[in-house]
Amino acid sequence: MSYNPSYWTAGLEPRIEVLQQARAIITQAMIYFELFFRVQGGFTAVALFLILASLGTIGSRKHLVAGMLVSLWALSCFGLYSLVHVAYRYIAPFVVILWSGLLNLVHLPNTQPGRRVVNSGGALLVLFVWINIAALNLEGLGAMVGFSPLSESGSYESQFSDGHSADHPAIAEALLEQGLERGDEVGFIGYSYSAYWARLARLKIIAEIHPEDIRVFWEADAEQRERALKAFAEAGAEAVIAEPTGGESPPPGWESIGGTGYLIHRFR
Known part of the structure; x- marks a missing residue:
């Protein structure tokens, strides 16, 4: 019964509340901002740099259509969730798809400077991923031992x-x-x-x-x-x-x- 949508929606009368919907979209947009420009800010910066460095190359045009289609698919899914509710566990698969599509746009010439840029950018991307993983592990370790720098104010929320x-x-x-x-x-x-x-x-x-x-x-x-x-x-x-x-x-x-x-x- 709990998995039957008709049970939970029986008797509901849908209506459009423009202000409430706008508020929901803005709230979800802030979650996306937190994810892509704070949690993954370093990753985003390096990826955009590599993409911009690839714009003038012939190879990038060959990969443009495929990369953009994959990225637009992920972005459309983000848009659907933004109308209701965004949680990291809901959008995680589409974040992977988005980065796959965007990184597919990176195509620098096979020259020493080009290889140096790609290698440096790839190393930074991996570094930022590991920093995020380490931060999450440290946060979990702190919670296990009862330490949290946010719990010193004495307020009920903390x-x-x-x-x-x-x-x-x-x-x-x-x-x-x-x-x-x-x-x-x-x-x-x-x-x-x-x-x-x-x-x-x-x-x-x-x-x-x-x-x-x-x-x-x-x-x-x-x-x-x-x-x-x-x-x-x-x-x-x-x-x-x-x-x-x-x-x-x-x-x-x-x-x-x-x-x-x-x-x-x-x-x-």
Whole structure:
């Protein structure tokens, strides 16, 4: 059922909102800018240099049609995603196709200066790729050891992460030791996509407060938070688990989950 589009679109009435669509396109354009001019900025600069150096050669004209067609195909796919939502994992295949088409336009004469330019450009392209890979690995290593230079401000946004750096086995073990049983249904305040502790403890997350609303929850008054927790209970949750708040002690009604920094609120 979850893979049947008609189930999710039943009853929808499509309409065109020009301002909302323009806002979506601009938002996706910023993602493309981030990808091609920041994440892959060095790669883009070297590739464009090689292409411009090839414009005056006879060989480049022979490869122009094929290279441009492949590149336009990739660009058309980027345009389709820009109307709705862009994520790196969606467009990754078309990024490869785009670079394949653009690099196909590089065709310098088989002379010593031409070979020197191609060799130097190719070495720089490989270097930029490896720098990006190293940066991603360092970022992941920092998350594993709990270090992040963006988490020093003390704000709610900086305290909550994507959950990958949490000690999930320790959280799962502590939850079972604190009385939850395998198969219990719980609520979660945080990024449940990477809440691996639930899988390890065989718990079911049936309701959640999304990361963008975490700050709203904790900054609300006691009555509003109680209404939110009541909604969890009415959904059938045995307890609510929350990501670390950054406070020295748990808020009233909450308990620490071992030494993990995570919190639990029990209903029974």
